[in-house]
Amino acid sequence: MSQFFENVGRRVLDSVAGIGFALAMFVSAIIGKPQPRKSWPLFIKQMYVVGVLSMVIIIVSGLFIGMVLGLQGYTILVDYGAEQSLGPMVALSLLRELGPVVTGLLFAGRAGSALTAEIGLMKATEQLSSLEMMAVDPLRRVIAPRFWAGLISMPLLALMFSAVGIYGGYLVGSGWLGVDEGAFWSVMQSAVDWQDDLLNGVIKSIVFAFVVTWIALYKGYRAVPTSAGISAATTSTVVTASLAVLGLDFILTAIMFGG
Amino acid sequence: MTQLVELKDVHFAHGDRPLYNGLSLTVPKGKVIAVMGPSGIGKTTLLKLIGGQLKPNKGSIKVAGEEVPKLNRDKLYELRKRMSMLFQSGALFTDMSVFDNVAFPLREHTELSEDIIRSVVLMKLEAVGLRGARDLMPSELSGGMARRAALARAIALDPDIIMYDEPFAGQDPISMGVIVKLIKSLNQSLGLTSIVVSHDVKEVLSIADYAYVIADKKVVGEGTPDELRNNDTDIIKQFLQGNADGPVAFHYSNDDFTTDLLGGEK
Numbered sequence: 001m002s003q004f005f006e007n008v009g010r011r012v013l014d015s016v017a018g019i020g021f022a023l024a025m026f027v028s029a030i031i032g033k034p035q036p037r038k039s040w041p042l043f044i045k046q047m048y049v050v051g052v053l054s055m056v057i058i059i060v061s062g063l064f065i066g067m068v069l070g071l072q073g074y075t076i077l078v079d080y081g082a083e084q085s086l087g088p089m090v091a092l093s094l095l096r097e098l099g100p101v102v103t104g105l106l107f108a109g110r111a112g113s114a115l116t117a118e119i120g121l122m123k124a125t126e127q128l129s130s131l132e133m134m135a136v137d138p139l140r141r142v143i144a145p146r147f148w149a150g151l152i153s154m155p156l157l158a159l160m161f162s163a164v165g166i167y168g169g170y171l172v173g174s175g176w177l178g179v180d181e182g183a184f185w186s187v188m189q190s191a192v193d194w195q196d197d198l199l200n201g202v203i204k205s206i207v208f209a210f211v212v213t214w215i216a217l218y219k220g221y222r223a224v225p226t227s228a229g230i231s232a233a234t235t236s237t238v239v240t241a242s243l244a245v246l247g248l249d250f251i252l253t254a255i256m257f258g259g
Numbered sequence: 260m261t262q263l264v265e266l267k268d269v270h271f272a273h274g275d276r277p278l279y280n281g282l283s284l285t286v287p288k289g290k291v292i293a294v295m296g297p298s299g300i301g302k303t304t305l306l307k308l309i310g311g312q313l314k315p316n317k318g319s320i321k322v323a324g325e326e327v328p329k330l331n332r333d334k335l336y337e338l339r340k341r342m343s344m345l346f347q348s349g350a351l352f353t354d355m356s357v358f359d360n361v362a363f364p365l366r367e368h369t370e371l372s373e374d375i376i377r378s379v380v381l382m383k384l385e386a387v388g389l390r391g392a393r394d395l396m397p398s399e400l401s402g403g404m405a406r407r408a409a410l411a412r413a414i415a416l417d418p419d420i421i422m423y424d425e426p427f428a429g430q431d432p433i434s435m436g437v438i439v440k441l442i443k444s445l446n447q448s449l450g451l452t453s454i455v456v457s458h459d460v461k462e463v464l465s466i467a468d469y470a471y472v473i474a475d476k477k478v479v480g481e482g483t484p485d486e487l488r489n490n491d492t493d494i495i496k497q498f499l500q501g502n503a504d505g506p507v508a509f510h511y512s513n514d515d516f517t518t519d520l521l522g523g524e525k
Contacts, residue, residue, distance in 0.1 A: 038367070130350035133310050134364050135339040 022218045029139040029147060042145040050111045050146065051153025055160065057110050058103060062094075062161035065102060066168025069093055073169070074177045083179050087188030090169030091162075095192065095201040096257070099162035101249050104208035107154050108241035112216035115146055116237040119220030120230035128221075143217050150213030151206070158205035200256045207248060212241040262321075263288045263420060263452045264309055269318035271301075271308060278304055280476040282318075286420075291446050291453045293467035293484075295460060296474050297498065302456040303347070305473075306422045309454070310344055311335045323419065340368055342420040347428060349409035351397040357384070358393040361412045368416060383411040386448075387441060403434025407441070414445060420452045421445075427459040435462060442466055460499055464488075472498055 073089045119142065122128050128138045166188075173179040192198065216237045223233035264286035271279045278301035286292045296302055307313045308320055311327045320327045325338060343364075351360050361380045365371055371379070384390040387407040397405055406426065413421055423442065427435050443466045446453045457463040464470060464484040472480040472487070472495055480487060480495040487495060496502075 125353070126346045126348050126350035127352055129307075129312065130344070130346055132312055133339060133342070133344040134367065135336040136364075136367050137336070 018218075018222075021222070022214065025139060025143065025218060025221065026214065028137075029143040039140075039145060042141070043148055046145045046149035047153055050115070050149045051157065054107060054110050054153070054157055057106055058157045058161050059164050061102065061106060062099075062164035063168040065098060065161075066090060066094065066165030066170075067172045069098075069165065070169035070172030070177070074173055074179065083173075083177075084183045084187055085191075086169065086173045086179050087184040087186075088191035090173070091166050091188045091192050092197060094162040094165040094169075095197045096204075097249070097253070099158045099165065100201055100205035100208055101245060103154060103158040103161045103205060104212055104245035104249075105242050107150075107157065107209070108212045108216070108238050108245065111150065111154075112212050112237050112241050113234045115150070115213070115216040116220035116223065116234045117230055119143075119146075119217065120223035120225070120233050123221070123223060124225035124227075124230060143221065146217060147213055150216070151209050154209030154212065155202055155205040158208075159202070162201070196257075200252075203256075204249065204252050207252060208245050211244045211248060215241045215244065261288045262286065263323060264454070265319070265321040266309070267319045267321075269308065269320060270316045271304065271313070271318075272316055273301070273304070277476060279315075282473070282477050284471050284478055284481070286452060286454055287469075288419075288452050289446075289450060290468040291442065291455060291466050293463040293470035294454060294456045295458060295463060295470060295472050295498065298458060300473055300476075302458075302473065303424050306344060306424055306454070306456060309422065310339065310342060340416060341418055342422065343413040343416070343418040344422045345406070345410055345413045345424060345426060347425045349397070349402075349405040351400075351405055351409055351412070353397050355397075356393065357389065357395050357397070357400070357408045357411075360397070360408060361393075361415050364412065364415045379415065380411075383415050384408075386414070386445065387411045388437070401434075403430050403437065406430070406434075406438060410438075410441060410445075414449060414451075417449060418451065420454065423453065423455045423457070425457055426455060427457055427462050435459075439466055460501070474498070 069090045070086065073086050074083055077083045077085055077089065119128075122142065128142065131138045131141055170181075170184060174181045174184045219233045219237045219240070223229050262285045264284075266285070267283050269279050269282045270277070271282075282305075284292075284294070294302060294305060304313060308315055309322060309327065311330065314328045322338060323341065325334070327335070327338070330338060351357075352363065355363065358380055361383055362376050365376050365379060369376075381390055381393070384393055387410050389404060389407055389411060392400065392404060392408070397408070400408060426438050426442065430438065439462050442453060442455060445451055446466075455463050455467065464487070467484055469483055470481065470487055471478050474494055480490055480492055482490065488499065490496070490499075
């Protein structure tokens with residue numbers, strides 16, 4: 001029994017220490033004299049790796065999810081003669097929920113795992129150590145550009161996801177199933193609110209971007225530098241980041257739309 | 260003679276496992292110092308202690324008169340610009356060509372123009388014989404070439420001290436000879452101070468001015484290579500001659516084999 005409490009205690013202590021370390025890491029990576037001449041090219045490169053290269057999976061997924069929404073929504077709404085509402089249904093589901101959440105999940109799988117594996121491997125091959133010995137702070141050099149790239153690119157990806165998804169819903173709903181095109185767009189425009197829907201969705205995606213990117217970087221930086229350790233860290237990134245996205249989504253939804 | 264690196268009574272433990280109990284050694288300026296010892300006694304840790312990547316539990320580590328564990332981040336980084344380390348794996352940045360790897364410390368720490376950087380990089384690459392390999396990526400280099408490229412990067416900023424972590428490990432005889440020659444000649448031509456951590460006794464003693472043997476958590480023997488070869492202590496003899504059993508036991512644990520087989524200790 002005492003063994004049990006000891007284990008629980010140790011786990012709690014470890015996770016608190018982990019959070020503390022992640023915070024300290026965050027502070028020293030982000031805060032400090034900006035060096036635009038050096039950091040800018042690194043940031044641009046990471047924007048490409050983290051953001052641009054994730055576009056394919058985001059756009060394809062967005063299109064299909066939008067098309068499925070159109071199809072499912074139509075079959076349900078048409079029973080009530082409410083197929084005119086297909087536009088707002090598709091747009092609101094995407095902007096409020098599916099855009100940020102699914103992008104967060106895909107981003108954790110596509111970019112988060114890559115970040116963790118890359119940094120873990122840099123650690124295993126002593127590249128991080130060697131940066132330190134060359135008097136270059138790996139937090140500033142390696143972590144910071146990836147962090148900013150993730151933080152900025154994921155909300156943009158989420159917007160792309162929603163936009164493409166809405167277009168997918170339009171293709172199916174209007175192009176295939178025959179919802180009136182004018183009604184689809186105009187009902188959507190009157191139903192979607194700039195601040196309540198779009199802005200809240202963007203805020204959600206910024207929060208998810210922060211959490212997913214940070215988890216990925218932290219897991220990589222703290223990975224046990226062996227092949228098994230990096231594999232475990234990568235898995236842990238995807239699992240932790242996905243759960244964090246889903247959990248936070250509930251909390252944010254409750255705050256934004258609950259009241 | 261001035262001492263560039265001075266360790267006094269250093270205690271260090273990795274978690275619960277003590278690595279050093281009162282380790283002391285000094286590195287005079289301009290010399291090649293060898294630190295030898297069996298695998299797993301934390302020779303790499305020693306270099307990380309000197310470089311300030313790890314902090315000792317007790318004791319003093321001075322580099323160029325500065326107490327390394329007590330330096331703040333900025334001072335430590337300033338000091339690190341004067342030392343460099345050649346990692347066992349080379350630790351080249353895999354996403355950059357050899358040229359960019361060598362140029363990296365120059366671009367980070369100096370305001371030199373690209374023209375001058377190019378000349379410096381080519382000079383350093385010429386010194387290690389890899390000027391022709393400048394456009395290759397680290398993945399295209401052989402192990403020996405990678406280590407030489409890393410050496411070129413390590414001397415790019417003309418450091419005062421260079422620390423070699425197992426520079427001969429896993430090298431074929433030819434590249435081993437090349438690296439031995441390079442360490443010696445760089446030490447002389449650039450006026451460096453070198454600390455070579457290695458267990459390749461023959462190679463490292465052929466270039467060292469002075470050598471330390473670490474075992475059992477502290478320095479067990481020291482002297483010039485000749486003095487060490489004539490040293491009568493059992494452990495030094497065992498280490499230099501490579502005997503399988505001796506003070507450093509062949510068996511990891513020494514409980515009785517028969518009782519263990521018969522399931523005596525469950």
